[in-house]
Amino acid sequence: MKATAHFGTKLRALRRQAGLTQAGLAERLGISTSYVNLLESGRRPVTAELLLNLARTLDVDLRSLSTGPDAQLLSDAMEVFGDGVLDDHPLTGAEVRELVETMPSAARAVVHLHRSYVAARSALEALQARLLDDPELLHDVRGVDRARLSSEQVTDYMQRRSNHFPALEAAAERVWSEGGLEASDLYGGLRTYLARRHDLRVRVLPVREMGGAVVRFVPDRHTLELSEALPRGSRNFQLAVRVGLLECRETIAALVDDAPELTSDEARALARVALANYFAGALLMPYDAFLRAAEQERYDIEILGHRFDVEWEQTCHRLTTLRRPGAEGVAFYFVRVDMAGNISKRLSAAGVQIPRFSGLCALWNVHAAFMNPGRVNVQLSSLPDGRKVLSIAQTVQRHAGGYHSPDVLYAVGIGCDSTDAPRLVYGDGLDLTNDEAAVPVGITCRLCERAACRARAFPALHRPLRLDENVRGLSFYAPVPEDARTKSQVFSYGRQ
Secondary structure (H helix, E strand, O other), rough: HHHHHHHHHHHHHHHHHHHHHHHHHHHHOOOOOHHHHHHHOOOOOOOHHHHHHHHHHOOOOOOHHOOOHHHHHHHHHHHHOOOOOHHOOOHHHHHHHHHHHHOOOOOOHHHHHHHHHHHOOOOOOOOHHHHHHOOOOOOOHHHHHHHHHHHHHHHHHHHHHOOOHHHHHHHHHHHHHHHHHHHHHHHHHHHHHHHHHOEEEEEOOOOHHHOOEEEEEHHHHEEEEEEOOOOOOHHHHHHHHHOOOOOHHHHHHHHHHHHOHHHHHHHHHHHHHHHHHHHHHHHHOHHHHHHHHHHOOOOOOOHHOOOOOOHHHHHHHOOOOOOOEEEEEOEEEEEEEEOOOEEEEEEEEOOOOOOOOOOOOOOOHHHHHHHHHOOOEEEEEEEOOOOOEEEEEEEEOOOOOOOEEEEEEEEEEEEEEEEHHHHOOHHHHOOOOHHOOOOOOOOHHOOOOOOOOOOOOOOOOOOOOOOOOOOOOOOOOOOOOOOHHHHHHHHHHHHO
């Protein structure tokens, strides 16, 4: 009965989203209006045939009609109610889940409201800091706000499409074939292709002439300028991006126009760049060849990088795009963080939801990668719900060239469900059946139910904070065992 009620709620929301009345939906389905009413009120179960007909009529994926909660929406809502600003209005995990299941539209409204609040708070903090030096910067605050919201919209856009775009995959395959490209000399092949098809000349210039830029397109000169500081793999990638922007302008525009979640010019511009980058990855690492190599080499990221002449981060990102129906690779999540813990890229998959508004749990190996730069860090992790995840992380370095240019260090991590670990070379030697061998991790501190955690930075949202000035637990916010607290009190009273 509960599952039927949840289905009815989702059906009502999707019908309204499609702009249909109950009578209008009934007419399209060939059933009575009263039967639609019974379905939406949870008083009738849905048959498999009717479910397929609903998916076609409403033009939605069958997964949109599932009776379970939207995983991404549930994760976002949990994170919203984990914000410290709501400490005086706590909701349990079960209550948040019920909100998402029974009133998904209301849950999305709450998430949207919180995003606007976070963006406004970030804009205010940035403005306060900058106004200390230059009061003339007051007008910039709205730009900060829009930039924050735009990047989140693009992340959601890629996420909801499982980071897979068949139209761009097909375009990359066409360019590879028509351009006569060869893996042994991609740089030369792409230069020739750009010159022949678009009358575009590629120049590699000294760092001092680039003025701080690493790539510069000069349309009136029909020239693409690259910094000499770019390594060979990055040069190939930038040439492929330019091919995408020139060859797939209409395809990219159609994809962006068909994205209602992109509500600003900034978001649409960011999406076009993201899709051009996607095309570049598809061109440098053709789908069939890359998937075949990944399976043969058991997803050894280093070997794949050498074979396709791409960097660690590019290889990891391409692995997340292998979602073609009937030819799917392992489902990977992806995350990139800097040394301050800021998440600059994320893609949730394999049942792992990367936090949107707060920092990732300190026990994830993507943080530990900074302790051994340049080395692969492998970790078997146990999530709070009991599922295990195999995580792989390594640092990547950004260098603009020259002694006076500081290096910027990131850590890039990907991971998959432990059930897929035997398919990966990184699973060798791990005892995947031993729960005690897995590192217990959370997603983010305030939502984690692991009270006795050495790395806890904040108190858990749904647990009362009990402090004893005479006893220190594993961390400041870790609860003190009752027997330890009792002994402390006896000892303290004895001294008095």
